[in-house]
Amino acid sequence: MRTTKQKKLLAQKIGIIFPLLLGALFAGFPVFWMLVSSFKSNSEIFEYPPRIITENFSFDAYATILGDPVKVRFFINSYVVSLSVTMLTLIVAILAAYAFSRYEFRFKNPLNMIIVSVQAVPPITLLIPYFGLMVTLRLYNTYWALILTYMVFTLPYAIIMMTGYFNTLPKELDEAVKLDGGNAITALWRVLVPISIPGIVSIGIYTFMIAWNEYLFALTLTRTEDMRTVPIGIQLLMGQHSYEWNEMMAMSILGCIPVLLLFLFFQRYFIGGLTGGSVKG
Amino acid sequence: MFILTLIPIVMVISYSVMDNVIVNKSPEFVGFDNYIEVLTDRVFYTAVGNTLFFTGVSVVAHLVLGLSFAMLLNTRLLGTMTKALFRVVYILPWLFTVAIIAVLWRLMLSPNGIVNYLLISGGLIDTGVEWLSSRDTALPAVTFINIWAGYPFYMISLLAGLQGIPRDLYEAATVDGANSFKQFLNVTLPQLKPIIIAMAMLDVIWTTQQFALIWMTTGGGPINVTEMLSTYTYKLAFSRYEFSVASASAVIILLFSMVLSFFYVRHQKSRD
CATH class of the missing domain: 1.20.5 (Single alpha-helices involved in coiled-coils or other helix-helix interfaces)
Known part of the structure; x- marks a missing residue:
């Protein structure tokens, strides 16, 4: 049995x-x-039948990428833009969420509606006016063009999530701070923000990922090689001279490392925060 | 943020009723001419058809794969570590930029690439196929890539949903003599329905807007067989410099998205 x-x-x-x-x-x-x-050489990539494990294992492709100032610049650009977007988004979202969660003010509901509906505007619709706008403002082909644009896409989600997070924290916390003689700003930065770190981390990672991976606007709003980000850089490798597939693969590996590390370290926050947002809406 | 979204929308609408803006210094009002130009363009309808195929197939496949993988990962027969390991592998496709996904699959799907090698060795095809540059296979190929790249998002959400289903519902079903297929049909699916609907709607909105993947794998070609609404609009603006016609096309896409998101918001509201 x-x-x-x-x-x-x-x-x-x-x-x-x-x-x-x-x-x-x-x-x-x-x-x-x-x-x-x-880890292969470029000629080995086209060998037929393909080899699973290379015979002459080498880091040459990586060395070529990291030794080329133009390509290193792609990475620097991506880091500058993504980190700036993440920092600015978090600061603005925390302030806005605090206002939404703790105060009543005129236009609160319509403002809320607009933030929700902004998420649904297709990027391609905004592309042409942004292109026009950035040229007019003389921001075309600068970091700021990308940072400002990305914030339009990252802020709505960040504000909605952050407001939800603050709403779960009892108002008595703020009042306690006020009794101790602190003002709203101390309540926010000394009490609410430290408690909300898990939420802030998950929103921060999500924002970083959007900025790091963005392609359409990075392609359109920058022009010179010294302003290009990693996704565009990978694509530029395809056009240049012959197809250097091993370099492209090496650059792809290097390009996904930040997101991969963030994901592995903060897996718990990440999945929790994301599903919370997508499922509850 | 306000300024950065509302003004552009007003701008794009005003661009769309002018003759060629940005290139032309003093554009004139031309009414709906640009819309007529878009709506009488055969390529536009090809793009609509392709977008519908691409989106429809992707969303259904995402859902089926996402749900199957989520259910496999939710098994109680395996240890936590094993499951965690599989989960990381299953999420991998989602952690890559579209640019990376595009070059990776271009390498794998190239005539001498690994996919052709495996298919030939397996006896499924006789000679290597140019998956992304032949007219018959390009659209299914990009759709397949999109399926590979997009299912983990469903899987994560559905896994969270599965873990939230109370166990006693299954126990009650077992007592009632329901087999596992009936349990799936009568317990799992109804419990997951809200998540499934929300995910599918979001996915439709996102997939119809997909640009980067198409642009970097096929660029809309060969001969428009993978042209989507987004690549069509982009080409109008930045290859042909017809910013006004492109704006008209962008406004049409906006209206389309608005309808979709109207249903999405209404669905979300009705649940609260």
Whole structure:
């Protein structure tokens, strides 16, 4: 009796593990392929039949990327833009969310509606006017063009999430600070913000990811090589001379490292924060 | 932020009723001419059709894959560590920029690439296929790439949803003699329905707006077979410098999105 039960359990386990492995192959193989290709030489990439593990394992592609000031500049640009967007978004979102959560003011509801509906405006609709606007404001081909544009896309989500977070914190906290002689600003920065760190981290990561990965506006609002970000840089490699696939793969690996690290370190916040937002809306 | 979204929308609408703005120093009012130009363009309708195919197939496949993977990962037969490991692998596609996804798949789908090699070795095809540059396969190929890149978002949300379903619902169903398929149909699906609808609507909104993936894999080609509304509009503006016609097309896309998001917001409101 017992052995048949165990057999059944084993069969069930295999029934789960087999499709799991199949799915993992579907999800993970392309990523694995990117990694092994980045260690090959470019001629080896086109060898047929393809080699899974390279014979002359080398970091040459990485060295080429990191030794080229133009390509290093792509990374610097991406870091500058993404970090600025993240910092500014968080500051503005915290202040706005505090106002939304703790004060009543005129136009609060229509303002809220607008913030929600801004999320639904397709980027391609905003592209042409932004292009015109940035040229007029002489911000075309600057960091600011990208930072301001990205904030339009990151702020609505950040404000909505942050307001939700503050709403869960009791108002007695603020009142306690006021009794101790502090004002609204001390209440916000000394009490509310420190308690909200998990929420702030998840919003911050989400914002960073949007900015780091953005392509359409980075392509349109910058022109010279010294202003391009990593996603555009990867694409530029495709056009340049011949196709240097190993370099492209190496640059892709380098380009996804920040997001990958953020994800691995903050997995818990990340998934919780994201599903909270998407599911509750 | 206000200024940065409302004014541009007003700007794009005003661009769309002028003759060529930005290039032309003193544009004149031309009414709906630009709209007529877009709406009588055959390529526009090709783009609409492609966008519908691309979005429809992607959303359904995202949902099926996302739900299947979420249910596999939610099993109670495996240890926490094993499941955590699989979860990380399954989320991987979602952590890459579209630019990276595009070059990676261009490499894998190239005539001498690994995909062709595997298919030939498996006896499924005889000779290598140029997946992204042949007219018959380009649209399914970009759709496949989009499916690969997009399902993890569903999976994460549905996994959270699955973990929130109370166990006694399943126990009650078992007592009533329901087999696992019936349990899935009568417990799992109804419980996940709100999440599924919300995700599918968001995905429709996002997928119809997909630009980067198409632009970097096929650029809308060959001969428009992968032209989407977004690439069509982009080309009007930044390849042909017809900013006004492009604005008209952008306004049409905006109206389309507004309808979609109206349903989304109404759905969300009705749940609160």
